[in-house]
Amino acid sequence: MNQDRTPIGGRGARRNPPNRFETISYVSDPDGAGPESDPIKPQTIFLRDTTRSIVTFNDSPDVGFEASVNPYRGCEHGCAYCYARPYHEYLGFSAGLDFETKILVKERAAELLRNKLSSPRWTPRPVGMSGVTDPYQPIERHLNITRGCISVLAEFRNPLTIVTKNHLITRDIDLLSDLACVHAVFVMISFSTLRADLARILEPRTSTPARRLEAIEALSTAGIPVGVFAAPIIPGLTDHEVPSIVESAAGAGARFAICHLVRLPHGVGALFEEWLECHLPQRKNKVLNRIRETRQGRLDDSRFCTRFRGQGKFADQIAALFEAACRKTGMGHESPELSTAAFRRPAKGQLSLF
16 A cells, blocks of 8 residues: 555545456555655546435434435545445445546436425425435535535425535525424534644545534524534544534524534444544544544444444543533434424426416
């Protein structure tokens, strides 16, 4: 493995580890020759996703919704810890740089969603956006695929939940307000840190923490239920920020809070270890050891009902910090109950008044 610690500006990973499903992979020249040894700045490539379905279902007890829509696969936000990175391996890519530079775009997402909701077999239920990748990653500013999906959900008045790290969500306040009027939406803005300098290298293409607080304020002012998703909290690195994250979000107008510990499934653990070696080598051992102490000696524990909370004294301390911050701010732990009562199927060919 290339031992060069030089980071790539604006990227969470600095290489492409082998795909765990492939038998052939590229290996750098041990003398340093080859693409990974050069001072590269990989450009993002957007690929057309020809999927014929848009709604996926899960029965996980850890996820607050059973139906989800992901307009994109891969995420240019490039968060170093992202648990969704291994999903890119199912597409034949790497969980490393490929995940943040080869983005699959579902151009027909809104059309497919309309067809799904129009079917008499569709039972109205909350749809989650960002179950895998952020629906408001940078390219959304130009493609408007997420907005198209929200427009369909608003037309049908089907309940929606969104988790994002991007201020761009405020662009869609008009549509979200329509859903809020029928108690059919809530939003969670995600924070792992309030430190702009740390966020810049940990979550390189997300909105700054200050902009995310502005997004909470804008959504709250518009009457859209908004909460703070303190996640992923990284033991030994950002766990001490839990109280300030909750208090800052409450001050901006957040109504409820949820807290999850970092997950590092499959090859994400090795990628995150490399990120620490590259950016914070003096903190590396402490952070990895603290994570292991919350994961039964491993960097990840995939068991249901514990994978987001962790176990052990450090996990308990983080949970206690979170509980104390919620009590101090009056923040609830439960997201709003969404209603399907207003769901409707617009008549085919009916013109909108708006």
